[in-house]
Amino acid sequence: MPHDLHDFFTFLTLLFYGLVFFTAGVAITTKVTRGSNLTIARHLPLFALFAFVHAFHEWLVLFLYLEWPTIPQELLPIISGMRLVPVFLSFVLLLLFGFNVLKSVYPHYRKVVSSLALLLPVMLFAILYLHGIDASPEFFRFAVLRVRNLIGFPAALMAGVGLVGYAGTVRATSEKVARNFAAAGIALIVYGLFAGLVPTGVILGYGVRIELLRGVAGLFILHFLMNALHIFDLEREAIIEERLQRFAQSEKLASLGQLAAGIAHEINNPLANVSLNVELLKKSLLEQGTGEKYAKRFSAIERHLDRASKIARELLTFSRHDDDKAQAERLDLNEVLRNTLTLLGPRRDEYRFDLQLQPLPPVWGIVWKVEEVFLNVLLNALDASPPGATITLSSRSSGADVVVEIADRGPGIPAAHLSSVFDPFFTTKEVGVGTGLGLSVCFGIMERHGGRIAVANAPQGGCTVTLTFPQGDHDGA
Numbered sequence: 001m002p003h004d005l006h007d008f009f010t011f012l013t014l015l016f017y018g019l020v021f022f023t024a025g026v027a028i029t030t031k032v033t034r035g036s037n038l039t040i041a042r043h044l045p046l047f048a049l050f051a052f053v054h055a056f057h058e059w060l061v062l063f064l065y066l067e068w069p070t071i072p073q074e075l076l077p078i079i080s081g082m083r084l085v086p087v088f089l090s091f092v093l094l095l096l097f098g099f100n101v102l103k104s105v106y107p108h109y110r111k112v113v114s115s116l117a118l119l120l121p122v123m124l125f126a127i128l129y130l131h132g133i134d135a136s137p138e139f140f141r142f143a144v145l146r147v148r149n150l151i152g153f154p155a156a157l158m159a160g161v162g163l164v165g166y167a168g169t170v171r172a173t174s175e176k177v178a179r180n181f182a183a184a185g186i187a188l189i190v191y192g193l194f195a196g197l198v199p200t201g202v203i204l205g206y207g208v209r210i211e212l213l214r215g216v217a218g219l220f221i222l223h224f225l226m227n228a229l230h231i232f233d234l235e236r237e238a239i240i241e242e243r244l245q246r247f248a249q250s251e252k253l254a255s256l257g258q259l260a261a262g263i264a265h266e267i268n269n270p271l272a273n274v275s276l277n278v279e280l281l282k283k284s285l286l287e288q289g290t291g292e293k294y295a296k297r298f299s300a301i302e303r304h305l306d307r308a309s310k311i312a313r314e315l316l317t318f319s320r321h322d323d324d325k326a327q328a329e330r331l332d333l334n335e336v337l338r339n340t341l342t343l344l345g346p347r348r349d350e351y352r353f354d355l356q357l358q359p360l361p362p363v364w365g366i367v368w369k370v371e372e373v374f375l376n377v378l379l380n381a382l383d384a385s386p387p388g389a390t391i392t393l394s395s396r397s398s399g400a401d402v403v404v405e406i407a408d409r410g411p412g413i414p415a416a417h418l419s420s421v422f423d424p425f426f427t428t429k430e431v432g433v434g435t436g437l438g439l440s441v442c443f444g445i446m447e448r449h450g451g452r453i454a455v456a457n458a459p460q461g462g463c464t465v466t467l468t469f470p471q472g473d474h475d476g477a
Contacts, residue, residue: 014211017218021052021218024218025052039399043100047097056086057083084144092155095120097159098157098162154192156189170231173235177234180225191221275305329365331365332360333402337374340371350388363469369449372441380438381406381410384410392407394407398468402470403466404467408464446468451467451469453468
């Protein structure tokens with residue numbers, strides 16, 4: 001190949017290589033990830049920094065390639081050192097990205113990944129020390145090659161495996177996004193083979209430089225990663241839709257609350273009068289010696305009066321919006337959950353409880369209201385599950401939120417009814433068993449705490465209620 005044509009293709013190759021990674025960095029930094037609850041959102045800035053620094057390195061190589069003949073000999077060691085710094089920094093950033101993604105996807109292997117991430121730089125510096133550190137261009141070429149071998153390739157491998165693993169965690173959100181994350185991970189591994197194991201400047205068949213293959217692999221990474229980042233748009237759309245639904249639900253509950261308060265007061269007055277007269281009539285008949293004859297009827301009347309009074313009390317609870325902020329305090333939800341279990345009384349002994357509680361940051365709330373939410377959900381879980389079944393209670397920290405899940409082993413809720421479970425007076429229980437106000441009350445309490453409540457059927461059967469509370473030491477109730 002003529003020398004001028006060779007220089008021209010080298011120029012295009014290095015320009016293309018740097019441009020691919022610069023574009024990847026721009027694609028990530030321009031994507032709105034602030035406020036996202038996705039795990040990958042916290043780690044993507046590291047990949048963006050890697051991409052920018054790597055692009056800078058390739059363009060530095062391009063500049064040196066073009067200007068090399070004009071560089072004074074005494075500056076060659078400094079120039080060679082300048083190449084080492086960005087290549088080392090970029091691969092360390094990629095190593096940190098891979099380390100963070102891996103430990104979030106595979107937390108059980110966290111210690112192994114941490115040890116490996118620490119061991120690699122130690123091995124690199126040990127090899128450089130044994131080789132003999134000096135300021136010669138030969139040493140810097142050796143150092144760049146070992147950085148690629150011991151940092152670049154493992155970093156790309158860890159990041160690639162991490163992205164493939166992360167794809168499995170978002171498959172339920174979008175199969176297409178999951179495939180793109182997996183493909184980006186595979187492309188990153190291929191890139192690691194080209195960048196970490198094959199020395200820079202190697203010319204393959206047909207005069208193709210290894211940098212061109214690295215750039216092509218980077219182009220695939222860019223393509224799949226840009227498609228995968230669509231998950232943030234999906235998340236934002238889901239949040240907007242959820243907020244609109246919650247707003248509509250809140251408006252509906254507020255209107256019904258005013259109606260419920262009026263109905264409750266109207267019911268309570270005649271109920272009190274009927275109860276008083278029943279007691280007087282019962283006393284009168286007992287004095288006449290005929291009370292035993294009507295004992296069963298009086299018992300039935302009192303039972304139904306108690307049920308009517310309970311409905312009236314629940315209506316008042318549903319409609320009440322007292323200002324309880326003075327009672328708000330820092331709460332450990334694990335402790336509140338354990339205390340709520342004791343409120344179940346003898347029913348607790350009829351079931352098994354699987355507690356999967358992780359250490360949690362504090363949340364700000366009103367303890368008795370949070371207990372009321374937990375108790376309502378637990379009672380629903382017991383009602384839905386057969387005696388002896390296992391009720392699973394789990395807690396975890398997720399981004400800026402604390403999440404509590406309560407899963408029963410019942411038949412689940414028909415799909416057509418899921419959208420109505422928070423509506424007042426809606427119930428799937430038998431007539432006379434529930435009033436249909438429990439989850440509506442829970443919805444209102446979670447709203448006042450800045451949280452969310454969601455109900456879904458579990459794939460393995462039963463129903464899972466997810467309660468999400470915002471973290472923080474501020475008054476959010």
